[in-house]
Each structure stands twice: as C-alpha cells, then as structure tokens.
Amino acid sequence: xxxxxxxxxxxxxxxxxxxxxxxxxxxxxxxxxxxxxxxxxxxxxxxxxxxxxxxxxxxxxxxxxxxxxxxxxxxxxxxxxxxxxxxxxxxxxxxxxxxxxxxxxxxxxxxxxxxxxxxxxxxxxxxxxxxxxxxxxxxxxxxxxxxxxxxxxxxxxxxxxxxxxxxxxxxxxxxxxxxxxxxxxxxxxxxxxxxxxxxxxxxxxxxxxxxxxxxxxxxxxxxxxxxxxxxxxxxxxxxxxxxxxxxxxxxxxxxxxxxxxxxxxxxxxxxxxxxxxxxxxxxxxxxxxxxxxxxxxxxxxxxxxxxxxxxxxxxxxxxxxxxxxxxxxxxxxxxxxxxxxxxxxxxxxxxxxxxxxxxxxxxxxxxxxxxxxxxxxxxxxxxxxxxxxxxxxxxxxxxxxxxxxxxxxxxxxxxxxxxxxxxxxxxxxxxxxxxxxxxxxxxxxxxxxxxxxx
Amino acid sequence: xxxxxxxxxxxxxxxxxxxxxxxxxxxxxxxxxxxxxxxxxxxxxxxxxxxxxxxxxxxxxxxxxxxxxxxxxxxxxxxxxxxxxxxxxxxxxxxxxxxxxxxxxxxxxxxxxxxxxxxxxxxxxxxxxxxxxxxxxxxxxxxxxxxxxxxxxxxxxxxxxxxxxxxxxxxxxxxxxxxxxxxxxxxxxxxxxxxxxxxxxxxxxxxxxxxxxxxxxxxxxxxxxxxxxxxxxxxxxxxxxxxxxxxxxxxxxxxxxxxxxxxxxxxxxxxxxxxxxxxxxxxxxxxxxxxxxxxxxxxxxxxxxxxxxxxxxxxxxxxxxxxxxxxxxxxxxxxxxxxxxxxxxxxxxxxxxxxxxxxxxxxxxxxxxxxxxxxxxxxxxxxxxxxxxxxxxxxxxxxxxxxxxxxxxxxxxxxxxxxxxxxxxxxxxxxxxxxxxxxxxxxxxxxxxxxxxx
Numbered sequence: 001x002x003x004x005x006x007x008x009x010x011x012x013x014x015x016x017x018x019x020x021x022x023x024x025x026x027x028x029x030x031x032x033x034x035x036x037x038x039x040x041x042x043x044x045x046x047x048x049x050x051x052x053x054x055x056x057x058x059x060x061x062x063x064x065x066x067x068x069x070x071x072x073x074x075x076x077x078x079x080x081x082x083x084x085x086x087x088x089x090x091x092x093x094x095x096x097x098x099x100x101x102x103x104x105x106x107x108x109x110x111x112x113x114x115x116x117x118x119x120x121x122x123x124x125x126x127x128x129x130x131x132x133x134x135x136x137x138x139x140x141x142x143x144x145x146x147x148x149x150x151x152x153x154x155x156x157x158x159x160x161x162x163x164x165x166x167x168x169x170x171x172x173x174x175x176x177x178x179x180x181x182x183x184x185x186x187x188x189x190x191x192x193x194x195x196x197x198x199x200x201x202x203x204x205x206x207x208x209x210x211x212x213x214x215x216x217x218x219x220x221x222x223x224x225x226x227x228x229x230x231x232x233x234x235x236x237x238x239x240x241x242x243x244x245x246x247x248x249x250x251x252x253x254x255x256x257x258x259x260x261x262x263x264x265x266x267x268x269x270x271x272x273x274x275x276x277x278x279x280x281x282x283x284x285x286x287x288x289x290x291x292x293x294x295x296x297x298x299x300x301x302x303x304x305x306x307x308x309x310x311x312x313x314x315x316x317x318x319x320x321x322x323x324x325x326x327x328x329x330x331x332x333x334x335x336x337x338x339x340x341x342x343x344x345x346x347x348x349x350x351x352x353x354x355x356x357x358x359x360x361x362x363x364x365x366x367x368x369x370x371x372x373x374x375x376x377x378x379x380x381x382x383x384x385x386x387x388x389x390x391x392x393x394x395x396x397x398x399x400x401x402x403x404x405x406x407x408x409x410x411x412x413x414x415x416x417x418x419x420x421x422x423x424x425x426x427x428x429x430x431x432x433x434x435x436x437x438x439x440x441x442x443x444x445x446x447x448x449x450x451x452x453x454x
Numbered sequence: 455x456x457x458x459x460x461x462x463x464x465x466x467x468x469x470x471x472x473x474x475x476x477x478x479x480x481x482x483x484x485x486x487x488x489x490x491x492x493x494x495x496x497x498x499x500x501x502x503x504x505x506x507x508x509x510x511x512x513x514x515x516x517x518x519x520x521x522x523x524x525x526x527x528x529x530x531x532x533x534x535x536x537x538x539x540x541x542x543x544x545x546x547x548x549x550x551x552x553x554x555x556x557x558x559x560x561x562x563x564x565x566x567x568x569x570x571x572x573x574x575x576x577x578x579x580x581x582x583x584x585x586x587x588x589x590x591x592x593x594x595x596x597x598x599x600x601x602x603x604x605x606x607x608x609x610x611x612x613x614x615x616x617x618x619x620x621x622x623x624x625x626x627x628x629x630x631x632x633x634x635x636x637x638x639x640x641x642x643x644x645x646x647x648x649x650x651x652x653x654x655x656x657x658x659x660x661x662x663x664x665x666x667x668x669x670x671x672x673x674x675x676x677x678x679x680x681x682x683x684x685x686x687x688x689x690x691x692x693x694x695x696x697x698x699x700x701x702x703x704x705x706x707x708x709x710x711x712x713x714x715x716x717x718x719x720x721x722x723x724x725x726x727x728x729x730x731x732x733x734x735x736x737x738x739x740x741x742x743x744x745x746x747x748x749x750x751x752x753x754x755x756x757x758x759x760x761x762x763x764x765x766x767x768x769x770x771x772x773x774x775x776x777x778x779x780x781x782x783x784x785x786x787x788x789x790x791x792x793x794x795x796x797x798x799x800x801x802x803x804x805x806x807x808x809x810x811x812x813x814x815x816x817x818x819x820x821x822x823x824x825x826x827x828x829x830x831x832x833x834x835x836x837x838x839x840x841x842x843x844x845x846x847x848x849x850x851x852x853x854x855x856x857x858x859x860x861x862x863x864x865x866x867x868x869x870x871x872x873x874x875x876x877x878x879x880x881x882x883x884x885x886x887x888x889x890x891x892x893x894x895x896x897x898x899x900x901x902x903x904x905x906x907x908x
Contacts, residue, residue, distance in 0.1 A: 020809075040685035048805040050813040164651045171648040174689060176630055193647040194625040197618045230714075231494035233707040235628065235689055252706055253687040259710065260684075263717030264799065270724060271795035272788075279800045280810075283817055287824040290792055294785060294829055301784040302836065309777045309840075315769070322776035323763045326892070329780070330755040331748060334726075338744055341725035345718065346733045351502040355474075359504040363737055370741040375748055382756065386763075438780070 018045060031060035039065050043072030046081070050280045055084055066093035071101050076278035078108055087113050091120055099125060100145040100248075103132035131247075140225050141218035143258070144239040144248035147172045150179045151205050153188055158201035160191070174251040176235040180209045185245045187215045187238050215240040218247055222258045227350060229255040266348060269426035270341075272296070296431060304329070304438035311446035314454060320387045321449050324396055328445045331375060332403035332437030339364045339411025340429050347415050347425065354416065361412040368408030372401035391453055399445035406440040407433070472499060485514035493519050497526030500535070504734045509538055520547035525555050530732035532562055541567050545574055553579060554599040554702075557586035585701075594679050595672035597712070598693040598702035601626045604633045605659050607642055612655040614645070628705040630689040634663045639699045641669045641692050669694040672701055676712045681804060683709040720802060723880035724795075726750070750885060758783070758892035765900035768908060774841045775903050778850055782899045785829060786857035786891030793818045793865025794883050801869050801879065808870065815866040822862030826855035845907055853899035860894040861887070 021030045034042055034057060042061060046054050046069070058081055061069060066085075070078050070093065082090060090109065094102055094117050106114050106129075121129060128146050135141025149171060151160050160178065164171070177190040189209040199208040215238045216225055228234065229252060236251045264275035272293030308315070308325070315322050343360065346352030352360065380397035384390060410433050415425035418432075475484045488496060488511060496515060500508050500523070512535050515523060520539075524532050524547065536544060544563065548556055548571050560568050560583075575583060582600050589595025603625060605614050614632065618625070631644040643663040653662040669692045670679055682688065683706060690705045718729035726747030762769070762779070769776050797814065800806030806814065834851035838844060864887050869879035872886075 038685055040687075044681075044685060044803075044805065047803075048807070048810060050810060050817075161651060165654070167652045170652060174630075174687065175648050176628075176689070193651065194629050196651070197615060197647065198621045198624055200619070227498075230707075230710060231492055231498060233494075233628065235630070235706070252689070252710075253684075256684060256706075256710060256713065260713060260717065263714065263721065267717065267721045267724075267799065268795060270721075271792045273792060273795060277796060279796055279805060279814060280817065283820040283824070286817070287821045287828075290789065290821060291825050291828060293792065294788055294825060295832075297788045298781070298785065298829065298833070301781040304784075305777050305781050308780070312773045312777065315776050316773045319766045319770045319776075322769050322773075322779075323759050323766065325776075326762070326780060326783070327752070327755040327759050330758075331752065334748055334751045335744065338725045338727060338747065341722060341727060342731065342733055345721065349498075349501075351498065351733060353502070356502060356504060360733060363504075363734065363740065366737040367741045367744060370737070371745050371748055374741075374745060375752065378749075379752070 027056065027060065030057065034060055035062045035065065039068035040072045042069045043077075047073055047077055047278070051080070051282065054080070054280065058084060063089065063092060064096065067095070067097045067101075067105070070105060071097070074278060075108060075276035076274075076281055080278070080281075082109065087116060091116050095120070098145055098147065099128045100132050100143070103129060103142075104137065106133070107137065135218060138222040138258075139218065140216045140220040140222070140239050140250060141247070143222060143225060143250050143254050144218070145172070145251065145254075146248040148179050148238070148246065148249050149175060150181045150246065151191060153180050153182070153204065153206040153209065155205055156201065157196055157199055157203050157205065157208055160196060160205060161201065174236055174253060177210075177213070179238050179246060179249065180205055181246050187240050187244055187246045189213070190238065213237055215244070215246075216250060217242065223262065223348075223350070225250060226255050226258045226262070230259075262348060266344060266426045269424065270430050272427065272431075297434075300431060300435040300438065303435060304442055307439050307442045308446065311442075311450060314446055314450045318392070318449065318453055320383075320389065320392055321446060324383060324392070325442055325445050327379060328396060328399045328403055329438045329441035331379075331400055332407040332441045333434050335368060335371065335404045336407030336411040336433045336437050337430065339368075339408050340414060340433050343412055343415040344425050344429060347419060352416070357412070357416050361409070364408040364412045365405060368404045369401070372404035375404070376400045392449070395448045395452060396445060398448055399441065402444040403437060403441040407437050410436045481510065481514065484511065488514055489516045489519065493522035494526045496523045497531075501527055501531055501732070505534070505736065508534070508734065512538060517543065517546060518550065521549070521551045521555075521559070524559060525551070528732060529562060529730035530728075530735055534732070534735075536563065541570060545570050549574070552599055552601065553582045554586050554597075557583060557596075558591065560587070561591065589672060592676040592712075593672065594670045594674040594676070594693050594704060595701070597676060597679060597704050597708050598672070599626070599705065599708075600702040602633050602692070602700065602703050603629060604635045604700065605645060607634050607636070607658065607660040607663065609659055610655065611650055611653055611657050611659065611662055614650060614659060615655065628690055628707060631664075631667070633692050633700060633703065634659055635700050641694045641698055641700045643667070644692065667691055669698070669700075670704060671696065677716065677802075677804070679704060680709050680712045680716070684713075716802060720798060720880045723878065724884050726881065726885075751888075754885060754889040754892065757889060758896055761893050761896045762900065765896075765904060768900055768904045772846070772903060772907055774837075774843065774846055775900060778837060778846070779896055779899050781833060782850060782853045782857055783892045783895035785833075785854055786861040786895045787888050789822060789825065789858045790861030790865040790887045790891050791884065793822075793862050794868060794887050797866055797869040798879050798883060801873060806870070811866070811870050815863070818862040818866045819859060822858040823855070826858035829858070830854045846903070849902045849906060850899060852902055853895065856898040857891060857895040861891050864890045 018030055018033050042065060046057060049057060070081060073081065090113050094105060097105065106117065118126060177192045180188045180191055182188055189211045190213045191205055191209045195208045195210065216228060218239050218241055234252065236249050238246055239248045239250055241247055261275055268275045268277060343352060376397035379400055380393040383396050384393035414429050414432060418425040418428055472484055472487050496519060500511060503511060524535060527535065544567050548559060560571065572580060631646045634642045634645055636642055643665045644667045645659050645663045649662045649664065670682060672693050672695055688706065690703050692703050693701045695701055715729055722729045722731060797806055830851035833854055834847040837850050838847035868883050868886060872879040872882055
C-alpha cells in the first residue's frame with residue numbers, strides 16, 4: 001500500500017542526496033543508491049558531476065548497466081567514460097545492447113575495439129548490425145530498431161492472443177501495436193493492442209487493424225520522423241523500404257531524443273557550442289573549442305575595426321562619434337538577431353520555405369522600418385540633449401534606420417541562403433549577421449558624418 | 455496492398471502542394487485536401503501561411519476539427535484564429551474536446567465566451583473542468599487528463615479482458631497500461647497491456663502488474679514530469695494527490711509538447727522573443743513587441759556609450775583607441791555568451807545546482823584565463839602591426855584578458871543568481887551579460903589607456 005511518506009520525491013532531490021553522500025566520503029552507500037536507479041538517471045547524475053567525482057562514481061556503476069548508461073550520456077561525456085575503461089570492459093558493456101543502440105555506440109569506440117565487439121557477435125546479430133550501420137544515424141533507418149512483432153491479416157484475434165502468450169519474456173519495450181504484414185513482407189497496417197483487446201476475439205486481424213498509421217520510409221530524415229510522430233501522436237511506427245517492405249520500427253523514446261537534440265543544437269549553436277558539449281569538460285579541451293569560435297568572431301570584430309579605421313580623421317575632429325557609434329551597431333545586432341531567430345525556428349519546424357520567405361521578408365522589413373523610425377527619433381533626441389548638436393542627432397537617426405533595415409533583410413534572408421549553400425544556419429547565422437550589422441552600422445554612421453559634418 | 459507509388463511522401467511535400475493549390479485559386483480542392491489531414495497537420499499548415507491565406511484556409515476547415523486545430527497552433531496564431539470566429543462557432547468548436555484540452559483553451563477565450571462554454575457543459579464535465587482548472591497549466595495536475603481506465607488488484611486477467619471488450623468505442627488515446635487502484639482509490643501499480651497479453655489469463659492483476667512506474671504528484675512541475683518521462687521511457691504515467699490517491703494520468707504526447715516548448719523558450723528567449731511568437735504576426739503587433747526588447751537593449755547601449763564618453767579626452771588624443779575598442783567589448787560578449795549558454799542549458803536540464811556551480815565557475819574562469827592570454831597575444835600583435843604602438847598593444851592585451859575573465863564570471867554566476875531572484879535567465883541573462891562585457895571592456899581598455907598613455 002502506498003502511504004504518503006513513501007511517495008516519490010522529484011529526481012533532483014534524490015540526486016542532491018547522492019551527491020552529498022559522495023562528497024562526505026560514503027562511497028559504498030553512494031554505489032548502492034546509484035545502482036538502484038535507471039540507466040538514464042545514472043547518466044544524468046554522471047553529467048551533473050565534475051570530472052573527478054564523475055570517475056569515482058562511474059567505477060561504482062554495476063558493469064551490467066555500463067552499456068545502457070553510455071547510451072544516455074552526451075557524446076562528450078561518453079568519450080571521457082570510455083577512456084577510463086579497458087577493452088575487455090568495453091566489449092562486456094556492449095553485450096546486452098539492442099542492435100540499433102549498439103550501432104550508435106560503435107561510432108564512438110576506438111577502431112580496434114569496434115573490431116573486437118563485432119567479432120564477439122553471433123552471425124544473426126552481425127547481419128542485423130550491418131543493416132543498422134548502412135543507414136545514416138540521423139535518418140529513419142538509423143533510428144529504427146529491428147525487433148518487431150508481426151502478424152498476418154487473415155488470422156483471428158484469438159490466435160494472435162495465443163501467439164502473444166508465448167512471449168514469456170515480454171514483448172519488446174514500447175509495443176503499442178503489432179505490425180500486420182503480407183506474405184511478401186509488405187506492410188499492410190497495424191493492430192493496436194487496444195483494438196486487439198476491445199474487439200471480438202473471433203474477428204480477423206484485417207477487420208481490427210488500423211490503416212491510419214502510414215509507414216515511414218527508411219530514407220526519411222530524423223526531423224521528418226519527429227514531425228510525423230508529433231503531428232499524429234504516435235507511440236511507434238513501422239519503417240519500410242522503397243518497395244513497402246517492413247524493415248523495422250521507430251519508437252517515441254528515440255523521437256524524443258531527436259526533438260531534444262535538434263532544439264539544443266539551435267540553442268547551443270548560437271554560441272558556437274555543440275549540443276554534445278559537456279558542462280564539466282576538461283579545461284584544456286573546452287579552451288581549445290571555445291578558442292575556435294573566439295577566433296572566427298575576432299575576424300568580424302577586426303573587420304568592423306577596419307571600417308572604423310577608415311574614418312580616423314572624422315573621429316579625431318568629432319569625438320562624439322566614437323561615443324555614439326556602438327549604439328548604432330548594437331541596435332542593428334539586436335534587431336537582426338530577432339529576425340534571424342524567428343527564421344531559424346521556422347526553418348527547423350519546416351514552416352519556412354522558399355515560397356513563403358518573401359512574405360516573411362516583407363513583414364520583417366516593414367517591422368524594421370517602423371522600429372527604425374521610432375528608435376531613430378528616441379536616439380536622435382538623446383544625442384541632441386547629450387551633445388547639443390542637431391547634425392549628429394540627425395545622422396545617428398538616419399544610421400539607425402538604415403542599420404535596422406539591413407538587419408531585418410539579413411536576418412530573414414541568411415537562414416534560407418545558408419541552408420541552400422549547405423551551411424548550418426544555427427551555427428553560422430549569428431556571426432554573419434553581426435558582421436553585417438557592425439559593418440553597416442559603422443559605415444552608415446561614420447560615412448554620413450564624414451559627408452555632412454566635415 | 456501498398457505499392458511503391460502510394461507510399462507516403464514527407465509532410466513538407468504535401469504542404470507545398472496544398473500551398474500552391476491555394477495560391478492558384480483552387481480553393482475547394484484545397485479545402486478537400488485540408489480536411490483529409492490530422493488536426494496537427496492542419497495547424498502546421500496554418501502556421502506556415504501568411505495572415506491573408508491563413509484566414510481563407512481557416513474558413514475551409516471543417517467545423518468539427520476547429521477545436522482540435524486550435525489546440526495545436528501556438529498561442530499567437532490561436533488568438534488570431536479565434537478573433538475571426540463568432541461566439542456560436544467558438545462554443546461549437548469546444549464541444550468535442552477532452553476536459554484537459556478544454557481547460558487549456560479556455561485560458562485564451564474572451565471572458566464572455568468562457569462563461570457560455572461553461573454553461574454548455576453537463577454537470578459531470580463541469581466538475582471535471584473545475585478540477586483541471588485548479589492546477590497551474592505548467593504543473594503535473596495541469597498536464598493530466600482524467601480519463602483513466604482502472605482495475606482492481608484481486609481480479610484475474612481474464613476478467614480484465616472481458617471488461618475491456620465492453621469498451622466498444624475504444625480505450626482512451628495512448629493507453630499502454632491500466633491503472634491498478636485499491637478500494638480507497640489509492641494507486642497501487644500499473645498493468646501494462648503487454649503484460650496483460652503475455653501472462654496466463656488465470657493470473658490475478660496483482661501478479662501481473664508492474665510496481666516500476668512510480669506515480670507523479672499533481673504538484674510536480676512540468677519540467678520534473680518531462681525528466682521522469684525521458685529517463686524512464688514512459689508512455690503514460692499515473693498522477694496522484696498528496697495522499698497517493700489517483701487523480702488522472704499524463705501521456706507522452708503532452709510531455710513532448712512540454713519538451714519542445716521549454717527548448718523553444720530558451721532559444722527564442724535569447725532574442726527577447728516568446729516561444730509562442732507567430733512568424734506571420736501582424737506587422738504592428740510584431741513591431742510593438744520587438745520595440746520593447748530594442749528599448750531595453752538601448753539602455754545598455756547608452757550605458758556603454760556613457761562609459762566611453764568619460765574618456766572623450768583620451769580618445770581625442772589617441773584615435774586608435776576608438777578603432778580598437780569594439781574588439782575588446784565584442785570578444786568579451788562572445789566568450790560570456792558561451793559560458794552563459796552552457797549554464798542556462800545545465801539549469802534547464804537540472805544538471806546545474808548551487809552545489810556544483812562553484813566547479814563550473816572554477817572551470818570557466820580557468821578557460822577564460824587561457825583564452826584571455828591566447829587572444830590577448832594575437833590581438834596585441836595585430837594592434838602593434840597596425841598602429842606600431844607597443845603601449846596600445848599591451849593595453850588592449852590586458853583589457854581583453856580582464857574582459858574575458860569578467861565574462862566567464864558573469865556567464866557562470868548570472869543564471870543561478872537570476873533564478874534565485876525569480877527572474878528568467880533565458881530572457882534576461884543575455885542583456886545583463888552584454889551590459890557587463892561592454893562596460894568592463896570599454897572601462898578596462900580606455901581606463902588603462904588614460905593611465906598609461908597620457
């Protein structure tokens with residue numbers, strides 16, 4: 001009987017207790033607590049720990065959980081954990097894994113160990129591994145698992161139920177339907193377990209099955225699969241080849257991972273980080289990765305500096321320009337980032353295409369003209385009050401309007417352009433946009449000043 | 455029989471066809487195509503259309519789908535669609551909805567219509583609506599649905615199967631288990647349909663049920679629910695009150711929405727946008743919302759300008775400072791954004807807490823010192839080559855190192871600080887960080903120059 005006191009607490013509380021236990025040195029107790037958890041929970045705790053503590057805890061994890069835990073941590077953390085294991089441990093960790101999970105893991109193992117793992121498989125598992133490895137990781141084929149339970153359309157539900165009772169070890173995880181296939185292996189429909197249970201046992205599978213679940217082609221991208229799952233509230237869906245023959249099925253837990261990774265890619269990408277970044281990565285590794293992004297951005301900063309350098313004489317004569325110029329660049333950067341963010345999201349959700357892009361561009365330009373004028377007036381008035389110079393006020397007002405329009409244009413056009421060029425907009429969009437708004441901002445402001453003030 | 459030619463195409467292709475049909479004026483055909491789709495697909499298409507076309511298509515949607523489509527579109531789009539409907543249409547649209555969905559929708563309806571909708575409900579539905587409305591929308595209670603199928607532990611599986619056959623209209627959507635409750639309404643465990651089907655029909659529910667699915671408390675946050683679902687690969691989970699009594703259940707489709715919204719909130723938030731933002735919102739509405747964010751950022755830009763203004767005399771004497779100062783501010787902004795992004799993600803995933811924050815801070819400070827020195831040397835050398843002035847080169851090198859350390863400190867500390875103050879780090883973090891890196895950058899560079907150059 002569940003009483004109030006043994007109701008579950010949220011995971012966070014449990015993790016905090018465990019972390020404190022570890023810090024106070026009660027290692028054995030921490031190990032017992034840890035191994036009572038799900039692999040995903042163990043993975044979450046490992047990711048929340050700094051490197052030293054993470055290694056201690058990883059050694060406490062029951063070897064039979066090792067493989068599954070490795071599946072749940074991000075790539076970066078996984079690399080670190082694998083590096084602490086010897087080859088025999090790694091091979092042992094892969095032993096109990098599903099073939100599709102094993103395929104994902106193999107990509108991150110050292111080549112020598114991959115070979116050992118493959119050799120350790122029996123004939124049937126090796127063949128299924130080859131199929132799994134033949135699809136890109138981010139395609140439907142790469143997401144699918146091959147452990148399906150199939151039935152024929154002509155048998156009765158009663159026969160199906162007797163058949164299922166032979167699965168003494170249980171059905172595959174997340175089975176909400178049985179897949180109905182013809183004699184030639186072609187996909188025909190699904191028999192939901194709920195329909196199996198509510199229909200007359202004398203009905204045939206063909207009578208009770210659902211035709212609503214359209215099969216997914218193995219060649220679809222992971223993103224298309226995710227959209228399909230979200231729009232149809234699917235739990236699992238069959239995967240077919242180009243001839244409609246059943247290859248496997250995809251389950252919602254893998255789709256949730258796709259959605260999370262996609263979203264994180266966008267969020268982390270705008271700061272030049274990978275979604276697989278480990279918060280507690282070694283200092284030198286982090287420093288090296290960050291340095292690349294700082295270097296790229298330094299190029300754009302020096303490009304902006306070079307533009308300012310063209311106007312040294314002007315600035316020397318009117319120092320107020322140096323004081324105000326960051327305002328022009330910054331307003332453009334902010335406005336452009338808003339448009340860019342909206343467009344990148346639209347692209348990721350499949351709502352922005354070439355054929356509605358001109359609508360977005362038109363709207364964003366209109367918004368930028370309105371905000372350009374509004375903020376031009378505000379900034380102009382402030383500049384006038386501060387420096388008592390109407391010319392400077394008018395020039396900064398004009399420059400801000402110009403920069404906001406340029407920002408809207410770049411923000412709306414860049415993502416589609418980059419995508420067409422095969423460049424990832426989530427990663428490159430922000431840098432390029434800032435370059436545009438910095439250069440246009442300084443050029444417009446200092447250029448107009450040179451023309452009208454000198 | 456499924457042949458190669460009638461295999462499904464990805465949704466995007468279908469949408470493109472529909473949009474082109476609409477643009478070429480074949481409205482009736484578009485309407486037929488539209489109403490053959492799932493409500494979520496219709497919602498996706500409406501969101502992909504500019505306002506004018508969106509209204510035309512919305513009028514073509516079969517009124518019986520109206521309610522469900524409204525559930526799937528983002529808040530902004532929903533407001534727009536509701537505004538085109540008359541009160542009778544709105545009340546009709548809500549008629550077929552589940553109570554938990556209705557509760558979500560009511561929040562967005564004009565008060566007068568809410569009253570009409572509530573009046574249109576029968577006694578039982580009204581009571582269930584009151585329960586649903588008594589929990590915050592982003593809590594487990596707000597996510598749960600009350601249509602559960604429960605069984606008693608002492609009956610046999612055979613009896614359960616006969617009971618289920620009475621559900622001629624099918625079980626509730628996404629039923630992967632039946633909830634086992636005692637006579638007092640307390641939650642005891644779940645009977646997975648897969649276990650029901652694979653166990654001996656003579657077994658009792660108590661023998662076949664699983665105790666692994668810990669119940670969720672109605673008071674949990676949506677984020678805690680999502681973590682639980684992701685870590686345990688759940689399809690549905692029971693929700694209980696503080697006494698362990700069953701209140702309802704949460705299904706994975708609603709959890710996927712939570713994950714998507716949370717991730718979008720982070721991504722859109724860094725540009726000051728709401729995750730509910732409509733890409734094709736009316737120009738004036740968009741302009742007004744963006745203006746707020748531009749205004750907030752203008753304050754920080756003028757704060758930076760004011761700092762520069764303190765050093766007008768210095769700049770007048772050494773114009774090179776004006777040319778180089780944006781480089782210092784920009785490098786700090788980029789480095790700080792990286793740390794901030796990592797910390798916000800860690801916070802959102804529940805991996806960053808007060809007790810591991812000092813580790814992150816230590817690591818980020820170490821990274822910033824390394825990159826500070828590396829890029830100080832690079833920028834110093836470039837400055838020396840450009841302006842042939844060793845003093846300026848040394849000063850900019852020192853300023854960059856100082857700013858990168860300040861950036862790492864703010865980036866790591868801000869999210870936890872803001873969260874403790876009840877301010878949303880995803881929204882406010884970026885603005886505050888940029889203010890810090892701008893001010894520290896200009897102050898360090900121009901301040902050092904004033905001391906050592908004049």
